[in-house]
Amino acid sequence: MTATRPEDRRDVVLVGGGLASLRAIEALRRDGFDGSITLVTDEPRLPYDRPPLSKEVLTGKRTVASTEYRPAAFDAEHRVDVLHEPATELRPDARQLVTS
Numbered sequence: 238m239t240a241t242r243p244e245d246r247r248d249v250v251l252v253g254g255g256l257a258s259l260r261a262i263e264a265l266r267r268d269g270f271d272g273s274i275t276l277v278t279d280e281p282r283l284p285y286d287r288p289p290l291s292k293e294v295l296t297g298k299r300t301v302a303s304t305e306y307r308p309a310a311f312d313a314e315h316r317v318d319v320l321h322e323p324a325t326e327l328r329p330d331a332r333q334l335v336t337s
Contacts (some may be wrong), residue, residue: 254278279323
């Protein structure tokens with residue numbers, strides 16, 4: 238096993254709790270990415286399917302829980318840290334994301 242030097246370590250921060258972030262997390266892990274992944278979302282829940290939420294949950298045809306893309310254990314299964322705060326500023330030169 239080769240040790241990773243701190244300057245070689247890569248971490249990923251995804252902003253937004255939608256389907257694109259979910260697919261990115263799945264692809265990273267599937268392709269062997271072993272760095273840390275943080276999902277920053279101001280949503281109180283993990284990624285969910287938005288169209289049924291607005292069209293079917295409000296009319297009583299589906300439950301809120303049925304709109305989740307993955308079970309609640311998603312962050313543990315994929316080793317994702319979830320930060321439920323809005324992102325307020327991106328500082329690319331400093332490689333920083335500011336949250337509330």
